Amino acid sequence: MQLGGLQKLTLLDFPGRLACTAFTVGCNFRCPWCHNGSLVRRTAETFDASELLAFLRKRRGVLDGVCISGGEPLLHDTLADTLRAVKDLGYAVKLDTNGSFPDKLRQLVEDGLVDYVAMDVKNCREHYGVTAGVPDLDVSPIVESVSYLLSEPVEFEFRTTVVGQFHNRENMEALARWIAGAKRYFLQSFVDGETLLSRGCTGLSPQEMEDLRQVVLPWVPGVELRGT
Secondary structure (H helix, E strand, O other), rough: HHHEEEEEOOOOOOOOOOEEEEEEEOOOOOOOOOHHHHHHHHOOOOHHHHHHHHHHHHEEOOOOOEEOOOHHHHHHOOHHHHHHHHOOOOOOOEOOOOOOOHHHHHHHHHHHOOOEEEEOHHHHHHHHHHHHOOOOOOOOHHHHHHHHHHHHOOOOEEEEEEEEOOOOOHHHHHHHOOOOOOEEEEEEEEOOOOOOOOOOHHHHHHHHHHHHHHHHOOOOOOOOEOOO
């Protein structure tokens, strides 16, 4: 499994854990507001998962969690082998995913290789493909992953990066109805940066973000703002 980055310490990415975050290369989506453009385009300098494991051996007793992010980690056929090695070292594992590979997600959870899942829910179903940069996207695998996580087989959160060009009250209400009952849902404010996949996206003001939180609240009482 090829990795394109390693954040050696994070207090935020894995709830309740002192963790590191490893970033896989490659993604099947092309969200224009993605901050990991070099990972998506596969232009980042890469290193092998064995280097991650060597780092984790040295950090035992200091770190207790590992976040696997991307890109899209589930694109990598050797992900399960890497996670098994991480678990054998005594670490808890958090997986970030776009939810487009529900069978792989289910297998990792059922094999006990993932302790926490963070799934990006890009938008309501009707606007999903455009938001993800894949206009003809078949959204049925996303729907399957959402339904699976809502059955609570593992601790999880949903999260949506809110972008002015793609999100409004109407589609956020539709999204909220879709994921109704989720215990953890975060609305993340888009922030411009140098590593974006595309240019031209804009974020919302703190008040606009709060307005959207209020739209979501009747269906997802645990919704919180992140990054405002």
